[in-house]
Amino acid sequence: MTTPPSEPSHRWWKEATGYQIYPASFKDSNGDGWGDINGITASLDYLVALGVDFIWISPVYESPDHDMGYDISDYEAISPKYGSMADMDRLLAEAKRRGLRVLMDLVVNHTSHKHAWFRSSRASRHNQHSDCAWTYVPERDQYYFHLCFPEQPDLNWEVPAARRAIYASAVGFWLEKGVDGFRIDLVNAYAKNQAFPDAPVSDPSSEAQPPPLGWIWNGAGMHAWLKEQRAEAVDIYGPDKVLIGELPVTPRDEVLRYVAPDAHELDATIDFSLFTAGNDGWTPRLHELRPHTLPQLKRAIARTQSLVAGAAGWTTTFLENHDGARSVDHFGPGDGSYGATAAKLLALLTTTLSGTLIIYQGQEIGMTNVPADAWKAEDIRDQVALRYLREIDETHPDDEALKQAAFEAVLRLGRDNTRTPMQWTADGPHAGFSSEAATPWMRVNPNYARINVADQERSPGSVLAFWKAAVAHRKAHARLFVHGEYQVVDEENERIYTYWKKSASGSEMALVVLNFSSEKVDMPLFVEEERTSLRFLVSTGGSEQLDAIIAPLEPWEGRVFLKP
Known part of the structure; x- marks a missing residue:
């Protein structure tokens, strides 16, 4: 159940713990190799036991799946791969019965090219839907714009009728069904530069050139449209509906314009600063991304934390989602050592940072990246990674070193790392994700024999047990954490x-000390000076309360102390 708010002004979603579900990989209930809605419903008690208050479900809408459901062909229908609308209604009812709230993914920067809006649009320039979206369409002798894949034409938010259609079909339909809000994809990309100028040449080796950020992100109409959406499509369902927006490449001050309480646009942001720490930003050329240093990670987290206290904004705290690597590899040692220990330290980091906590499926048991020594090119399912590798192969056909570097970057940073099937048990060939006779849509990480839910539920020293304790500490000390x-x-x-x-x-303080190294290190000197005023709360290494303040930190150990 949701923790009672610490103060009357605190909304439910601030102190709630969220859990992101990537449905295709979560739990297959019918043995077809594809995770489904009924698999989610069957796992709700597991999530309640973890301390989860709301689930965020990645797209289960009707879709041709060129981008794993982020190309939606009907906002008001469920893809048969995931089940039926009756299954969805049952999930909503069962979640409500357990006190769990449900957030859906709202993807309205673009649709699928199979959506009725786009199909009718391409037939004629004069069709009523011809302004709803923009590769070349012979029927109209025009091009259409797509920020993502060609199969994902962008919607034209400049047209009022298009916006109202979005509000009714993608937003209102689901709020009527009782969902509690949305995580919104690419929410700051709706307002494009309407002059559509040619992008300056920044990469002569590439056929396509990236447009300046201001041509795509945070355009002139964004804030007005989000206020309109809030007023016309969301607030009419009451004050408890939450909108959490993904805001890529957005400066801090601009983020605050979206999430300030008096803005009436978004309730919280998903900030990706920590995932690009050490770099000027994200690039699809994964081999060019540099690893971060710990000071760089600290600065990225400081930016996100600055959106909360004293700034009148709100953020989310998370280390994993469906678009990146597993945290134990990306932020941990990255060499396979100290896996469970590092997973606990990262749990301690995440649960003591301010904002709305969101756990990604499998993070709570320390699931890892795919094994670099056992994963082959034919195992890759992510279309973004496949396109990247294909472009490298086409533009540098004789550069074997570059092609190998690109492949290794995909295994290290690619999206498939967080999309392997959930590891429920050590039994059978598919980790309990699907039946033994099934062929999962994606290969299961072979380390499921030692990293799985069933074994960890029986072990008081497991990563899962630590996550449960860390979430409980967070809720008990919400004013701090x-x-x-x-x-x-x-x-x-x-x-x-x-x-x-x-x-x-x-009046309340907590001190968090985390050893982000594979060596034993002494506690900071100032901690010794604070010794008499600190009270031990928790350690990832099981340090005894009496010596936790002065004992050296073991590799990848973290400790938390309270100061009354």
Whole structure:
């Protein structure tokens, strides 16, 4: 059940713990190799036991699946791969019965090229849907714009009739059914530069050139349209509907324009700064992305935390989602060592940062990236990764070193890492995700024999057990860990990550000390000076309360202390 708010002004979604479900890979209930809605329903009790208050379900809408459901052909229908609308209604009812809220993915920057809006649009320039979206269409002798794949034409938000159709079909239909809100995909990309100028040449080796950020992101109409959507399609269902928006490449001050309470646009942001730490931004050329240092990660997290205390905004705290690598590999040692230990440390980091906590499926058991020594090109399912590898092969056919570097980058950073099937048991060939006779849509990570839910539920020292405890501590000390002010200590330290959390009144404080290295290190000296005022709360390494303040930190160990 949702934790009662610490103060009357705190909305339910601030102190709630979320859990993102990638349906294709979560749980297959009918043995067809594809995760489904009934598999989610059957797992709700597991999520309640973890401490989850709401689930965010990635797309289950009707779709030709050129981009795993993010190309929607009917917002008001369920893809047969996932089940039926009756299955969805049952999931909503069963979730409500357990006190769980449900958020859907809202993808309205673009549709599928199979959507009725686009199909009718391409027939004639004068069709009533011809302004709803924009590769070349012979029937109209025009081109249409697509930020993503050609199969994902962008919707034209400039047209009022298009916006009203979106509000009715993609938003209102689901709020009528009782969903509690949406995580919104690419929410700051609706307002394109309407002059459609040619992009300057920044990469002569590429046929296509990236447009300047201002031509795509955070355009002139964005804030007005989101206010309109809120007023016309969301607030009419009451004040408890939540909108959490994905805001790529957006400066902090601009983010606050979206999430400030008086903006009436979004309730929280999903900030990807920590995933591009050490780089100027994200690039689809994954081999060009540099690994981050710990100080760089600290600065990225500080940006996200600055949206909360004193800024009147709100953010989310998360280390994984369906679009990147597993956290234990990306933020942990990355060499296969200290896997469970690092997973616990990252749980401690995530659950002590301010904002709405979102756990990604499998993160709570320490699921890892795909094994680089056993994953082949034919195992890759992500269309973005396949396009990237194909472009490298076509533009550099004789550069074997570059092609190998690109493939290794996909295995290290690619989206398939978080899309392998959920590892429920050590039994059978498919980790309990599907029946033994099935052929899963994607290969199961072979380490399921040692990393799985069933074994960890029986082990009090497991990653899963630690996550449950960490979530409970977060809820018990919400003023500190959910709402508290974040103050980093010794930002340039390359091994230890230390920060204070302070309640708004200043009467409560917590000290978090995390060893982000594979070596034993001494506790920071100032902690010894604070010894008499600190009270031990939790450690990833099971340190005894009496010596936790002064004992050296083991590799990838974290500790939390309270200061009354």
